[in-house]
Structure formats: C-alpha cells, structure tokens
Amino acid sequence: MIGDLLRELAQAECDRFAVPGAAVAAVADGEVVLAEGFGRRDGTDPVTARTLYMLASDTKCFAAATLCLLVEDGLLDLDRPVQDHLPWFAMHDERVSEWVTCRDLLAHRTGLPRHELVTVGNGDFAITNEQVARRMRYLEASRPFRQGFGYNNAHYATAGHVAEVLTGRPWAGVLAERILDPLGMTGTSTYRPEQTAGDFAAPHVDGRRVPFQTRSYDLPNGGMVTNADDLCRWLLARLGQGPISPAVLRMLHTPSVISTEDLPFPEAHVLGYALGNLAFVYRGLRLHVHGGSQIGFASQVMVVPEAGVGVAVLTNEHGSRLPLALGFTLLDRLLGLDPIPWGARLAAATPAPPTPVAGDDDPPRDLQAYAGTFHHPGYGDFAVRVRDGALTTSFHGLGDELALTHVRGDDWRLSYLTVPGFHFPASFGTGPDGEICQLALGIEPELAPLVFSRR
Numbered sequence: 001m002i003g004d005l006l007r008e009l010a011q012a013e014c015d016r017f018a019v020p021g022a023a024v025a026a027v028a029d030g031e032v033v034l035a036e037g038f039g040r041r042d043g044t045d046p047v048t049a050r051t052l053y054m055l056a057s058d059t060k061c062f063a064a065a066t067l068c069l070l071v072e073d074g075l076l077d078l079d080r081p082v083q084d085h086l087p088w089f090a091m092h093d094e095r096v097s098e099w100v101t102c103r104d105l106l107a108h109r110t111g112l113p114r115h116e117l118v119t120v121g122n123g124d125f126a127i128t129n130e131q132v133a134r135r136m137r138y139l140e141a142s143r144p145f146r147q148g149f150g151y152n153n154a155h156y157a158t159a160g161h162v163a164e165v166l167t168g169r170p171w172a173g174v175l176a177e178r179i180l181d182p183l184g185m186t187g188t189s190t191y192r193p194e195q196t197a198g199d200f201a202a203p204h205v206d207g208r209r210v211p212f213q214t215r216s217y218d219l220p221n222g223g224m225v226t227n228a229d230d231l232c233r234w235l236l237a238r239l240g241q242g243p244i245s246p247a248v249l250r251m252l253h254t255p256s257v258i259s260t261e262d263l264p265f266p267e268a269h270v271l272g273y274a275l276g277n278l279a280f281v282y283r284g285l286r287l288h289v290h291g292g293s294q295i296g297f298a299s300q301v302m303v304v305p306e307a308g309v310g311v312a313v314l315t316n317e318h319g320s321r322l323p324l325a326l327g328f329t330l331l332d333r334l335l336g337l338d339p340i341p342w343g344a345r346l347a348a349a350t351p352a353p354p355t356p357v358a359g360d361d362d363p364p365r366d367l368q369a370y371a372g373t374f375h376h377p378g379y380g381d382f383a384v385r386v387r388d389g390a391l392t393t394s395f396h397g398l399g400d401e402l403a404l405t406h407v408r409g410d411d412w413r414l415s416y417l418t419v420p421g422f423h424f425p426a427s428f429g430t431g432p433d434g435e436i437c438q439l440a441l442g443i444e445p446e447l448a449p450l451v452f453s454r455r
Contacts, residue, residue, distance in 0.1 A: 002333070006034045009329055013343045014038045017315075017322040020204050021047040024326065025231035025312040028334045030241045035228040041201040041316065043209065048227075050187055052200045053314035055224040056292025058299045061252070062234075063156050063220035064106045064276030065244065066178045067163055068251040075166045078103040078251070085162045090137035096145045097137070102162055104146065105155040106275040107256035111141035112152045113446035117396070118379060119153045119221060123214050125397030129164060129171055132157035132219070138378030142446035149259040149273050150446075153221035160220035172218045182243045185230040190218035195225060201316035203296020210296050210318075210418055215397065222294060228314070231301070235310030238288070238303045253288050253305065255279045264349070267340065277301075283337055289327075293319060295418055300327045309334045318419060321346040363406050365436075367391055370428055374439040374452035382439060382452050414441060425449065 010024045021039035026032075037047030055062075070076040079101050082089050090097040091110065104110050118139065119132060132154050143150060160171045167174050172190045180188050189195075196202075196212045203210050217223040226234075237244045238252075255272030262270040263280070268287070271279040280287040285304050292299035296316060300323030303310040311330045313323040325346040332339045363370075367386045374382045383394040384404070391404040393414070404426060405413045416422035424443045429451075431437035440449035 002028075003033050005333060006330055007036060009333065010034070010036070010038055010326060013322055013326040013329060014315075016343045016347060017317070017320055017325070018207065019315045019317040019320055019322050020207070020209075021051070021201055022313060022315040022322060022326075023047055023049065023051055023053055023201075023228040023231075024314075024330075025228040025235060025310075026330050026334065027232055027235045027239070027241075027308075027310045029308050030236065030239075032232045032236075033334070034330075035232050037228065041199070043202070045199075047201060048199065049229045050199060050227050052187065052195060052198070052225045052227055053299070053316060054191065054203075054292075054294050054297040055222070055226050055314070056294035056297055056299050057153075057222045058290050058292040058301045058312075059220060059222045059224040060156055061238075061276035061290055061301065062175060062179055062224060063160060064274075065248065065252055066175055066220075067102060067106065067159055068248045068275065069178045069244075070163060070166060071251065072245060072248055076102065076162070078106070082158070082162060085165055086133060086158075089133060089158070092137065092139060092141050093145070096141075099145065102159050103256055103275070105159045107273055108149050108151050108155055109146050109257040110152070110155065111143045111145045111147070111150060112136075112139055112154070113142040113150050113444055114152055115139050115154060115378070115444055117443055119157060119219055121215060121396030121398065122401075123397030123399070126215055127219070127396075129157045129161035129219060133161045135378045138376070140444075140447055140450075142444075146257075149257050153219070156221035157219045163220075170218070171220055175220070175224075183230075183233045183237055185226070185233050188224060188226040188230045190216070190223045191225050192216050200225070201297075201314075203294075203318070204316050205296060205318040205419055207317070213295070222292065226314075228312070231312040231314075235301070235303060235312060239305055239308050239310055241308075249305070251275065253277065253279065265345070282331070283335075285335065287331075291323065298323050300324050302327045302331060304331065304335065307335055321350055361406075361408060364409060369436055372436070373455045375455050376450055376452045379450065379452070381455075382441070384439070410436075414443075 026034040035049045041047045259273045269281045277288045277290045289302045298320045299314045301312045313326045325342045328342040393402040403415045410428040412426040414424045414426040427440045428436045429438040439452045442449040
C-alpha cells in the first residue's frame with residue numbers, strides 16, 4: 001500500500017533530521033493517501049493528524065487565494081491601484097504609491113526588500129494589517145519598482161487590509177468565510193495564544209523547547225495554525241478537487257514576476273513567483289511550492305496540478321530541512337519517479353550558524369549614555385536600558401530574547417538569543433554636542449543600516 005510506504009519514508013526522514021515531531025499530509029488522484037503525525041508534540045504527547053502547527057509563510061497562499069476569490073466575486077481587480085481602496089496608502093516613492101496594485105503586493109514586486117522586523121513582535125506588542133500598511137511609506141526600496149522579486153511580509157499585511165476594507169470584516173473572518181469554512185478546515189485559524197493549551201506542537205530550536213508566542217497573530221503573511229487533516233483538504237482544493245474554481249486556481253498559480261530564488265539542485269528550475277507560491281519545473285512537471293519558517297517551526301507545501309499530487313510537511317523544529325527533504329521524497333514516490341536521496345542531500349547541505357565577531361575593548365563611554373528610546377517611523381521604537389551593569393533592549397515586545405554586546409568604540413552587536421546565528425551590527429551615532437543621538441541597525445542586509453533617532 002502506498003500509504004504504508006509513505007509512512008515508512010516519513011518516519012525515516014524524521015529520524016534523520018532528529019525533529020521533535022512532524023505532521024504530514026499527502027494526496028493523489030483526488031484521495032488522501034496520508035494524514036498522520038510523527039514523534040512528540042511536547043516531549044510527551046504524540047503528534048496526531050489533528051495536532052496544530054504554525055503554518056508560517058505558507059499562510060501567504062491562503063491569503064492570495066482569498067483575494068483571488070474577491071476578484072471572482074467582482075469586489076477586487078488585482079491590477080487596479082491600491083489607492084483605489086486605501087486612498088491614504090503610500091510607499092517610498094510618489095509614483096510607485098500611485099501605481100502599486102494588489103498583484104504587485106502578492107507577487108512581491110514593489111522593489112522592497114524583506115524588512116522582516118516590521119511585523120515581528122511578542123507580548124503586549126500587537127500590530128494590525130492597517131498599521132503595517134500605513135508604515136509602508138517609510139520602508140526603503142532596494143530595487144526599482146517591478147524590476148525583480150523582493151520578498152516582504154508587509155506586502156501581504158497590506159493586501160489583507162484591502163480585503164478587510166472591501167468586505168467590512170477583520171482578516172480572520174474574511175479568511176474563514178472565503179476559504180476555511182467552505183473547505184471544512186475546522187481546526188485551522190489564525191493564531192491565538194490560548195490554543196497552545198490544547199493539542200498544539202511546542203516550538204523547538206536546536207532540539208530545545210522555547211516559549212510559545214504570547215500575542216495573537218492574525219496577519220496574512222504568516223499567522224495561521226493548521227494540522228495534517230485540514231491540509232489534505234487544502235491540497236485537494238489546490239488540485240481542483242474542491243470549491244475553488246479553475247479560474248481562481250489559474251490566477252493563483254500563474255507566475256507574475258521572475259524570481260532568482262532557485263533551488264541549488266539540477267532537478268528543479270524556478271519559473272517565477274506566482275501569488276503566494278513559487279512555480280518550478282521539477283523533473284519535467286510544473287510544481288508549485290512555498291515554505292514557511294517561524295521561531296520553533298518550519299513548513300513546506302507542494303502541489304503538482306497536472307499529476308493531481310500534493311504534499312505538506314510541518315515540524316516544530318526551527319529551520320529544519322525536513323519539510324523540504326520529505327516533501328520531495330514523497331513527491332517522487334507519488335509521481336512514480338526514480339527516488340532521489342533528498343534527505344541525505346539536504347542534511348549534508350545544512351549550513352552552520354555564523355560565528356559573531358568578538359569584541360576587543362570596553363565601551364568608550366558610560367553605559368547610561370547609550371540608554372534611551374530610538375525611533376524609526378517604519379519600524380517603531382527600539383528601547384535601550386541599563387540593567388545589572390549591561391545594556392538591555394526591548395523591541396516590539398521582544399525583551400529578554402534580545403541582547404547587545406559591545407564590539408568596539410560605539411559599535412555593538414544585536415543578537416536574537418532564541419535562535420543561534422541571528423546577529424546584526426548596531427552602531428550608536430553622536431550629534432554636534434558629542435552625545436548619542438541615533439542608533440543604526442544593520443537589520444536589512446540589502447540596505448545601508450537603518451537609522452533610529454533618539455526621542
């Protein structure tokens with residue numbers, strides 16, 4: 001039986017990548033062939049087909065499909081300016097502000113780089129789709145408008161706010177009404193902290209359990225939770241076996257921008273980014289794929305429409321290559337192709353986190369001179385305080401997770417302690433009076449350090 005073979009393959013790859021747990025969904029020829037959990041969700045209780053996982057950026061395809069359904073209903077034209085729906089909307093450039101459309105947002109072709117920290121936060125920090133959309137005018141571009149692919153979470157939050165305005169409902173309600181309820185995805189929703197008290201996989205980093213996020217997360221760039229059972233329904237719908245029309249699927253799967261985000265393997269060649277998914281040619285077949293990564297979780301969703309095959313893999317191990325490796329492994333079997341040792345290949349290709357530069361002396365001024373609140377209109381406030389003889393930081397509700405380490409002079413290093421390897425340069429600048437007046441953070445690699453001005 002194909003289900004037994006897939007189950008054996010899944011277990012072998014879970015063992016290879018040493019993940020705490022995983023949820024796997026696979027469909028073929030209009031049928032569910034596997035919907036199962038592997039390992040433990042919290043160190044004790046087993047993962048089941050109903051155990052919830054963060055979907056992370058695989059949420060984006062749900063968001064894009066929701067907007068395509070609004071197009072089908074005559075409420076939206078993807079190629080009309082966003083300003084037709086949000087008159088106050090603006091970007092870094094006046095002409096771009098007038099021209100940018102929802103298709104530009106969903107295809108990541110506005111010219112913006114990632115600007116990852118605009119939507120990141122925890123604790124009391126809460127940000128809405130509208131707030132993100134209003135911050136877009138302050139985010140610097142790294143390439144000309146519509147001249148290339150630039151992945152950016154704020155694109156999807158802005159598109160989500162357009163949907164909210166057109167329907168008069170919050171994003172979670174729009175998503176449920178248009179996608180989740182029609183597909184019967186009863187266990188799937190946007191994230192709420194109280195869900196973690198139930199059958200929810202605990203996040204892990206390097207095999208170490210880390211705390212759950214403590215704020216609700218309902219942005220359409222990455223805020224969904226789901227399970228293997230429900231993902232089977234989504235896969236079938238993506239393959240034309242459900243209430244989503246062929247016209248909507250064509251909109252969803254048609255590439256809108258050339259992407260250079262190719263996979264480093266000869267079997268897969270990127271065609272471009274569609275709406276919420278990348279289009280590839282994989283071993284002669286059209287493959288639509290998207291991955292997700294969030295602190296403590298990783299995901300991968302793959303569909304091959306012409307073959308009627310789809311696979312999704314979720315795990316509660318940060319940065320794990322399991323979802324990609326197992327996804328391709330199961331695809332090969334379901335497509336009847338000669339198997340490629342994806343697990344061994346990707347395990348060998350997993351990079352080690354970078355080693356930060358060591359400091360060489362003490363800071364040149366009293367620590368209290370660095371303390372203060374520094375503001376960027378697109379990112380918000382970054383607070384620096386002195387505690388127990390060291391500088392501490394707070395940003396978007398992230399406090400103890402962040403650390404500042406001195407390097408040399410007024411240069412420091414900002415580290416995200418939850419995840420090894422997340423280090424950014426942080427340089428304090430002085431005004432004419434020699435006092436600290438700004439903080440430049442190198443948190444966007446495609447741009448010069450972003451300047452936060454002291455309040």
